[in-house]
Amino acid sequence: MLLQQSSLYGYKKMTIPSKGFIEGSFPDELKEALQSVAAELGDVVDDIGAVELTRLTGAFTNEVYQINWPTKNGDPSQKILLRVYGDGIEVFFNRDNEIRTFEYMSRHGHGPRLLCRFPNGRLEEFIHARTLSAADLRKHETAVLVAAKLREFHNLDMPGPRNVLLWNRIRDWIRVAKSICSPRDAEEFRLCVIKEEVNMLEKQLSQDHQEIGFCHNDLQYGNLMLDEETRTITIIVTTLLPMTLQTTSVR
Template sequence: MAVKTNGVVDGILPEELMKLLLSLATKWGDGLDLKNLKVHHLSGAMTNEVYRISWPTKNENVPRRVLVRMYGEGVDRFFNRDEEIRTFECLSKKGQGPKLLGQFANGRVEEFIHARTLSAEDLRDSEISSLIAAKLREFHNLDMPGSKNVLLWDRLRKWLNEAKGLCSPEHLKEFSLGNLDKEISLLEKELPTASHDIAFCHNDMQYGNIMIDDKTKAVTIIVRVV
């Protein structure tokens, strides 16, 4: 395996992650030899590098599997990592999504869910779309800690300012970023919140953040707080 990512090179894992995996294996009674780790890069994530890591257990036919999420370089400009972890833990306790198994400097270890990530084509399947809609209704009804106010407009302005700071004058003009402040204000004015329910939202519902078990038809939403 020859992969160069934010923290994984040629299949060699960061030392802090290795220690965490060893600690988890010891906790589960696996007696892990780090030389027996199998690292498999998973596609689908847009801002992180995601790996399935497995190792033998005492039951030779049932390997232990965990998912490792390596944070993408520079995404902390747009995502609040501490807030994401707190929300992730809360969702896990409520039975939503995978369990958080541990954290290290550049990522986290999650429960490995035996399901597949959706594709763009899956979203055109009426049965799958119905399952996603039902899951989202459940998701939106969650009672989560934190602010109950609308965060969308301040967040859009924050992202816009970050983008302006990163772009060259040519890109500012090409993507018309100078006009977006007015468009955000127009949308905020045209979409009043008084007549709408305010709920806990995902804010990144692209197909790479949705998984499905084809046998049970269970849908899992992978959360990133933005």
């Protein structure tokens, strides 16, 4: 696949395997990308043997890795995140739109900074915060922090036409589900009924005045991070199922 090095200096194309990332091993192309990113961060990675690649747990369909290397001035090691998207998720979102959205959010201080991207993944800033748990969301203080951050998120003035994408997106999913389900499964999951319900909901919710807002659509605790020192929330935008980046109507 082609990897595009995203930087202030343009794009650098190279190839990188989509499979086979193993702890402690680096494809040559990933080494080159890492050295380029390190240079932009003010470091020099001369000894690849000093670089550590550790797979992180907790991701649902993505493969996520922490990459560490010693800095040239002897400070604590530099960290970045490698995120490789799961198989089959192209059905659920438009990759070009996803990349544009992530880059826009990154430039405006929402989520980690984008360091490098390629068709099925990206290198991004390592957020020094902890991922929330289900128990965290039950705490009033945490819920208030999340609500305030989410209001900022919904008020983002995203580029492009402000059209409601929700309804056609769901219809596309129903169409895909019908194409891969047996008639028995389609009947069991009532796919025809779901389509009728979507039509009904669209009609009802489109009658009154509505505003068009930017929505996350996968705001579960695994996509929320808390900095314990500053008490700030970071919303992580990924391509986890069934997440889609879109504008939808909110009332």
